């Protein structure tokens with residue numbers, strides 16, 4: 001029998017279909033379910049109202065991240081709404097026997113940071129969470145995507161959801177990234193080329209030398225931002241880099257189970273000649289350090305460029321003008337040299353150890369600019385620990401920076417870390433929407449290197465100028 005070439009995505013998807021409904025969605029089995037305090041309380045309430053149980057409590061993992069403060073985490077949470085949400089997560093987890101990493105737990109941190117770093121996320125799995133950036137876990141060759149609260153309830157009670165199969169897109173980038181160009185610049189570049197809706201309806205596979213040569217942290221940054229392209233998610237085929245990252249982590253399989261897993265994971269790649277609904281190709285030398293100037297992640301450009309004219313962007317003229325007005329920017333202005341008030345290093349996009357290493361590589365031997373307030377927020381306690389052990393904290397302290405405690409922090413205005421109205425933030429997070437970092441706050445998304453360059457100069461600066 002001849003074998004039809006299939007994609008990585010099809011292999012993982014097809015092996016999880018419990019039942020196909022003709023002309024309808026697939027009933028789809030979920031291997032791992034993450035929950036946090038924002039989108040789970042109502043789902044648990046739904047279970048309660050219907051008298052349902054949690055089907056496989058060992059497949060769901062809870063962590064507190066969005067509403068958590070990033071200083072004085074040992075004190076009671078002041079904001080009553082946040083305190084309630086956090087309490088509900090704790091109570092519901094205890095009631096249904098779900099693993100819960102709450103505030104103060106050494107494994108606590110942002111859901112998309114702690115899942116992979118503890119070995120919960122594995123290749124070939126289906127992974128969901130009531131959170132759009134669940135796409136991050138695709139870095140391991142998993143199908144991972146965000147779901148709504150009613151689906152959270154469905155997964156809790158049946159370990160399945162109903163999903164129509166998305167179309168498949170492959171984005172291939174060959175070549176070698178240039179000086180000062182880091183993983184974050186790659187998805188920001190793709191976004192600037194295809195716009196924030198360019199991958200709507202698709203699931204993306206990222207392929208080619210740039211992704212093959214990337215660390216797991218880098219691949220997570222890329223897959224994290226796939227959702228900002230409009231995609232359902234993004235994935236990278238697992239390889240030696242993936243296996244080396246996973247080996248020996250707390251919850252990864254051990255002994256014979258590891259060998260068995262590994263043998264399976266090695267089959268998870270797209271066959272030669274497999275067909276995608278859409279293929280896009282770029283080369284690494286097209287990508288320079290990126291920065292956004294507008295109010296969606298597709299409105300970005302190489303840092304040495306000027307802000308484009310309305311005629312040169314895919315967004316309609318009216319929405320583009322509104323976006324620039326919110327930012328206090330004008331067409332054709334230079335971006336380099338724009339004043340910066342806040343710098344945020346953190347989030348599930350760039351709150352991992354490599355991001356802190358990159359930031360420290362620029363600030364080492366320099367001083368924080370006086371006009372800049374910097375919030376440096378590790379994605380988890382494990383990252384925080386690494387920052388200390390590797391001597392990065394000393395470099396940061398020497399340069400006048402402080403380290404905060406893990407959480408989503410200024411990525412979104414759901415906790416105390418809000419950027420004041422009208423202020424400019426260079427942020428390593430993933431969304432620059434109006435009000436995202438606080439009412440009236442103005443966000444420029446960029447890499448940890450660009451954030452560091454802004455933090456020490458007080459203005460938007462090309463990090464390559466500060467590198468040897």
Ligand SMILES: CC(C)[C@H](C(=O)O)[C@@H](O)C(=O)O
Pocket residue numbers: 038039066130131132133146412
């Ligand atoms: C609060 C949560 C539902 C939300 C998401 O879905 O992504 C948040 O994490 C975000 O980044 O906007």
Ligand code: SF4
Pocket residue numbers: 065066110111112131133347348349407408411412429430
């Ligand atoms: S860090 Fe930001 S993007 Fe990530 S889960 Fe938290 S709020 Fe969402």
